[in-house]
Amino acid sequence: MDLKQALEGRRSVRRYQRRPLSREIITDLLQAAECAPSAGNLRARRYVVVTREEMRRALSLAAFGQSHIARAPALVVVCADPPRSSRRYGDRGGLYAVQDADAAIMCLILAAHDRGLGACWNGAFDDHLVRDILGLEEGVLPVAIISLGWPDESPPASSREGMEAVRWEVD
Numbered sequence: 722m723d724l725k726q727a728l729e730g731r732r733s734v735r736r737y738q739r740r741p742l743s744r745e746i747i748t749d750l751l752q753a754a755e756c757a758p759s760a761g762n763l764r765a766r767r768y769v770v771v772t773r774e775e776m777r778r779a780l781s782l783a784a785f786g787q788s789h790i791a792r793a794p795a796l797v798v799v800c801a802d803p804p805r806s807s808r809r810y811g812d813r814g815g816l817y818a819v820q821d822a823d824a825a826i827m828c829l830i831l832a833a834h835d836r837g838l839g840a841c842w843n844g845a846f847d848d849h850l851v852r853d854i855l856g857l858e859e860g861v862l863p864v865a866i867i868s869l870g871w872p873d874e875s876p877p878a879s880s881r882e883g884m885e886a887v888r889w890e891v892d
């Protein structure tokens with residue numbers, strides 16, 4: 722898929738077919754995620770892949786009942802690892818670790834779109850609950866629950882103007 726077409730055609734997809742995702746496909750998406758830039762190349766990010774039904778349900782509840790999280794056949798929880806980055810960058814490391822995770826999320830979502838999958842970035846959840854459900858190490862911060870599946874909807878194109886957010890300071 723052409724990059725421009727991929728960027729403009731991607732939409733958050735929240736309805737999925739029941740068909741499971743193979744481990745091979747999920748591994749491809751994780752490899753795409755790891756292509757993302759990373760501060761000092763420390764790769765201060767982690768991934769937890771969840772297909773177990775009871776865990777998907779628990780994560781859906783932790784995400785304030787967002788039902789598409791339980792219904793998605795696969796979830797990838799992308800986490801920041803601030804301690805890893807802070808060992809080199811001090812306080813700034815916390816921010817870098819979140820940016821490392823964000824960059825990976827975007828690559829993963831675009832790779833999913835490129836493969837014809839539907840994906841949604843879910844950032845609304847209770848950090849403590851998600852940390853407990855997944856048994857994350859101390860200091861590791863869940864950044865997003867990416868819900869994934871073969872799409873069962875094609876959300877309409879939305880406005881992509883956004884140029885009012887840009888200020889030009891040019892000669």
Ligand SMILES: Cc1cc2nc3c(=O)[nH]c(=O)nc-3n(C[C@H](O)[C@H](O)[C@H](O)COP(=O)(O)O)c2cc1C
Nearest residue numbers: 731732733734735787841842843844845846876879
């Ligand atoms: C930081 C962040 C948090 C988000 N959290 C949620 C969420 O919790 N649940 C959800 O359904 N969508 C969530 N979204 C998806 C946005 O709602 C979606 O990207 C936005 O409406 C634009 O639609 P589009 O992705 O189809 O372009 C989130 C997106 C971002 C970037």
